[in-house]
Structure formats: structure tokens, C-alpha cells
Amino acid sequence: MSDSKGDRPTGALLMGRPFGVPVYVTPTWFLIAALITWLFGGQIDVLLPGLGKTRYLVALFFALAFYGSVLVHELAHTLVALRLSLPVRRIQLQFFGGVSEIEKEAETAGREFWLAFAGPLLSLLLGGVFLLGLSLVRPATVPGVLLAALMLSNFVVAAFNLLPGLPLDGGRILRAVVWRVTGNAMTGTLAAAWAGRLLALAVLIGMPAWTAYQGVDQSVATTLIDAALGAVLAAIIWNGAGGSLRIARLREHLPELRARSLTRPAVGVEADTPLAEALRRVEAAGARGLVILDGGGEPAALVREHAVRAIPEHRRPWTAAGAVARELEPGLRIPADLAGEELLDTLRATPAAEYLVVEADGTMLGVLAAVDVEQAFALAMAGHSPVPAASNA
Structure with a gap:
């Protein structure tokens, strides 16, 4: 794999090369890590009020451990891709999680399914490991709070990624299923891309609606943060679905490039x-x-x-x-x-x-x-x- 500046995302830091694949942390990761530290630090103050300012060190540790879990999720995709002889250009950890840049498409619907399902499966297994660890410690302690948070976050990551719409893993699973049923990869991509766009609209409308449904206890700041995060997440899903569709159409015409x-x-x-x-x-x-x-x-x-x-x-x-x-x-x-x-x-x-x-x-x-x-x-x-x-x- 090239480690040239042309291959490195702008401003990104190279963190290592597991299995020969470069892992980069983009500048946006530091923004979300700071946000997680601030928000989770406030939650820790409620659960463990005696920690004082130390709660932010605990929250920072959680942010790092959470993205470590995200990296494991992406490495699962990478290992399956390499096993299927699909080159992986790089892994990026960024604002909303991570992405494994696999340079070629799976050749069959079955391979596409396992390539997509590997990440959520590892997140579910990690959540199970943290759940097992939680049973070994007292809940009202720093280890108990951290293990509970990591268990919940990995289950949430798995559940979110299994939502049936591109560019999420669930969208690729849906693509594989439709591909297998119809025998046409492009039909699967069309179905999963439009499902992704519907999912983006659901997130855009659903997140602020859910906040409003919670009632008067929600502050204006919380409502605005939820609405902003919903809008950003919806935009990422919408653009990702459109990008997946464009790439599929490109690959459809690439054989004509002789x-x-x-x-x-x-x-x-x-x-x-x-x-x-x-x-x-x-x-x-x-x-x-x-x-x-x-x-x-x-x-x-x-x-x-x-x-x-x-x-x-x-x-x-x-x-x-x-x-x-x-x-x-x-x-x-x-x-x-x-x-x-x-x-x-x-x-x-x-x-x-x-x-x-x-x-x-x-x-x-x-x-x-x-x-x-x-x-x-x-x-x-x-x-x-x-x-x-x-x-x-």
C-alpha cells in the first residue's frame, strides 16, 4: 500500500498498518472525540458524582475505547476483503465512525453478504464481551460505568449499521439479498440506494421528532443538538447512498472502457x-x-x-x-x-x-x-x- 501524500487524506494522521492496510485518523475525529468527552463527562457526573474533574479523563478513555471498537469493526470488513482477494486501500476513522476503502466489488452476492455482515457481527461480539465483563464488576464504579457504556455503544453501532440502506452495512446486506434473488447486482444496488435515501429522510425527521416526544424536560440546547446531529447524519446517509449508486453505474460501464x-x-x-x-x-x-x-x-x-x-x-x-x-x-x-x-x-x-x-x-x-x-x-x-x-x- 502506498503511504504517499496523495494517498493520505488531508490533515489525517497515520496510526498504523494492521494487516498491511494503513489506518488514518482524520481531523474530524478529534471533534467527535471532544464532543463525546464533554457529553459523557456530564453523564458520569450524575452516575459518579464524587469524581469531580477526573470524570473527563474517564470520558476521554471511553471515547478512545469506543473508537477502538469502531476500528475492530472496520478491521473485520478488511480481513474478509483480504480473504476474498479484494484490495483495501485504507481505513479512515472520522466524524461518524469509520470506513474501509475496499477498491473492488465482491464477485458474488454471497461474498457481498459476508463482507457487509462481518463488521456488525464483530460489534455484536464486542458488546457481548463487555456485557460479560460487566457481570464481573460493581455497576456504581468507574469500570462498571465504562463497561456498560462500551457494551451499549457497540450494540448501538451494530444495530445502526444493520439498518437496511446504503451506505450502511445493512444496505449492502440488502443489496446482496436483492442481488441473489434477482441475479442482477445493479438491481440490488438500486434497491439499497433508494432504501438509504428513505432512511436519511427518516433520520432527518425522526431525531427532532423523538426529542420533542420526550416532553418538556429536554432543554433547548439538547433539542438543537439532536436536530443538528440528525441533519448531519441524514446528509451523510443521503450522499453515501447517491455515491454508491454513482459508483455502481460507473462499474456497470467500466467494461466498455477498452x-x-x-x-x-x-x-x-x-x-x-x-x-x-x-x-x-x-x-x-x-x-x-x-x-x-x-x-x-x-x-x-x-x-x-x-x-x-x-x-x-x-x-x-x-x-x-x-x-x-x-x-x-x-x-x-x-x-x-x-x-x-x-x-x-x-x-x-x-x-x-x-x-x-x-x-x-x-x-x-x-x-x-x-x-x-x-x-x-x-x-x-x-x-x-x-x-x-x-x-x-
């Missing part, structure tokens, strides 16, 4: 060919790519389009085509049959503006421009079929 259909026809020239003459041959052939050939007629370098544009026209007759070319490295030569996620993964491994596309026997097919892939990817994101590069000429 190196062969996006490849630009290319012309081969020797390195000492004047650039003006090389461009004339490209235009005459109706091509859009330019490849430098070695003495044996084999591709040796790719002429960089942006470098050509930087050469004024009056200098092009005196500039050799090889002067604006990039030598062919191993990662710049890609098979014509690459498609979908495999194509994107190959391009990410060696970032470049142009790639040489070759047939299975090694013969040159043409040049693949990164800009064409980006445009096709944007079309796929919008739910449209990618347009072959030749149609953009």
Missing part, C-alpha cells in the same frame, strides 16, 4: 525526421499519434503531444521528431485487450500522457492518450458509453 477502442491510429518515423515532415505524414494518414522507430523499425519512443504544441510552427522543420519524444519504458507498452478496471490500474501504475498499444504478437496498434481515457471515464461516470478515440478526430 484500450483497443480508445487507441489513436499512429504513424511511425525515425528519430531524425523533421517534426514538420512527421506531422505531415500523420495528417496524410489520418492518424493522431506519432511513434519513433529504431533502426530495426521497432517502436522506441512516443512523441509527446504537449511537447509538440510547445514548438512554434516556424521551428518545426528544424526540430527532429525524436527531440520531443519519451523513450518507451516497460510500463508505457500496454496490451490492446486491456479493459475496465484492469486498464485503469495499468495506467495508474505508470502515469504518462501517451502509451503504446500493442497486439498480442507485439505489433503496434497505435497510441493511447491519457486525455482520451479521462474523457471516456467521465462519460462512464455520467452513465454513458465511452466514445472511441477515432470519433473525436
Whole structure:
């Protein structure tokens, strides 16, 4: 896994690499940890009034232990994903819990079910462990209060995550069930995403309504906090459901993203060919790519389009085509049959503006421009079929 700044969330701290997967704590986590410490500290003052200011240290310990439980929840997803050979980019602990960024979808409904259910199952087991521990201590003590709070919080985390709507684990379970029944993964995603949006509306309306139902004992501050948390949580669920739907539609169109259909026809020239003459041959052939050939007629370098544009026209007759070319490295030569996620993964491994596309026997097919892939990817994101590069000429 990469530990580069580009892979690290903005402002996040790397806490470790369990099972080789980086775990980051985002800045928003500190906000919720402070809020939990403040709110739980007030509750401890009622339950254990003799602690004084020490109650906030106990509350801080609970906040840390609670997020430790959240990390265990996410590690359960991660372990199942790794067992299913699904790469996990990273785990993030943030404002409303955590997220395991699994880079590929499960191949079957059954695998999707277990991948989703692993987290809530571990939270239920942790809640059971804390319940067992609670039976071994006195309730009106610091250990008793902490164990009771951790038991309750893990059961709540499990119950909340099992709610049937994306992006929650319960939504993925619903997706797996509908997928299994219909035989169509996209149908499962649609059902779970719309269930997630309905759930978001229920949270938005339900949290303040429940507070109002509690009666006059609730303070204005408590009512406002519940309404604000409900709105934030509803927005997260709504956006997560929409994001899941967009990703599913993207994955549906990704197989149409093929190196062969996006490849630009290319012309081969020797390195000492004047650039003006090389461009004339490209235009005459109706091509859009330019490849430098070695003495044996084999591709040796790719002429960089942006470098050509930087050469004024009056200098092009005196500039050799090889002067604006990039030598062919191993990662710049890609098979014509690459498609979908495999194509994107190959391009990410060696970032470049142009790639040489070759047939299975090694013969040159043409040049693949990164800009064409980006445009096709944007079309796929919008739910449209990618347009072959030749149609953009």
C-alpha cells in the first residue's frame, strides 16, 4: 500500500498498518472525540458524582475505547476483503465512525453478504464481551460505568449499521439479498440506494421528532443538538447512498472502457525526421499519434503531444521528431485487450500522457492518450458509453 501524500487524506494522521492496510485518523475525529468527552463527562457526573474533574479523563478513555471498537469493526470488513482477494486501500476513522476503502466489488452476492455482515457481527461480539465483563464488576464504579457504556455503544453501532440502506452495512446486506434473488447486482444496488435515501429522510425527521416526544424536560440546547446531529447524519446517509449508486453505474460501464477502442491510429518515423515532415505524414494518414522507430523499425519512443504544441510552427522543420519524444519504458507498452478496471490500474501504475498499444504478437496498434481515457471515464461516470478515440478526430 502506498503511504504517499496523495494517498493520505488531508490533515489525517497515520496510526498504523494492521494487516498491511494503513489506518488514518482524520481531523474530524478529534471533534467527535471532544464532543463525546464533554457529553459523557456530564453523564458520569450524575452516575459518579464524587469524581469531580477526573470524570473527563474517564470520558476521554471511553471515547478512545469506543473508537477502538469502531476500528475492530472496520478491521473485520478488511480481513474478509483480504480473504476474498479484494484490495483495501485504507481505513479512515472520522466524524461518524469509520470506513474501509475496499477498491473492488465482491464477485458474488454471497461474498457481498459476508463482507457487509462481518463488521456488525464483530460489534455484536464486542458488546457481548463487555456485557460479560460487566457481570464481573460493581455497576456504581468507574469500570462498571465504562463497561456498560462500551457494551451499549457497540450494540448501538451494530444495530445502526444493520439498518437496511446504503451506505450502511445493512444496505449492502440488502443489496446482496436483492442481488441473489434477482441475479442482477445493479438491481440490488438500486434497491439499497433508494432504501438509504428513505432512511436519511427518516433520520432527518425522526431525531427532532423523538426529542420533542420526550416532553418538556429536554432543554433547548439538547433539542438543537439532536436536530443538528440528525441533519448531519441524514446528509451523510443521503450522499453515501447517491455515491454508491454513482459508483455502481460507473462499474456497470467500466467494461466498455477498452484500450483497443480508445487507441489513436499512429504513424511511425525515425528519430531524425523533421517534426514538420512527421506531422505531415500523420495528417496524410489520418492518424493522431506519432511513434519513433529504431533502426530495426521497432517502436522506441512516443512523441509527446504537449511537447509538440510547445514548438512554434516556424521551428518545426528544424526540430527532429525524436527531440520531443519519451523513450518507451516497460510500463508505457500496454496490451490492446486491456479493459475496465484492469486498464485503469495499468495506467495508474505508470502515469504518462501517451502509451503504446500493442497486439498480442507485439505489433503496434497505435497510441493511447491519457486525455482520451479521462474523457471516456467521465462519460462512464455520467452513465454513458465511452466514445472511441477515432470519433473525436
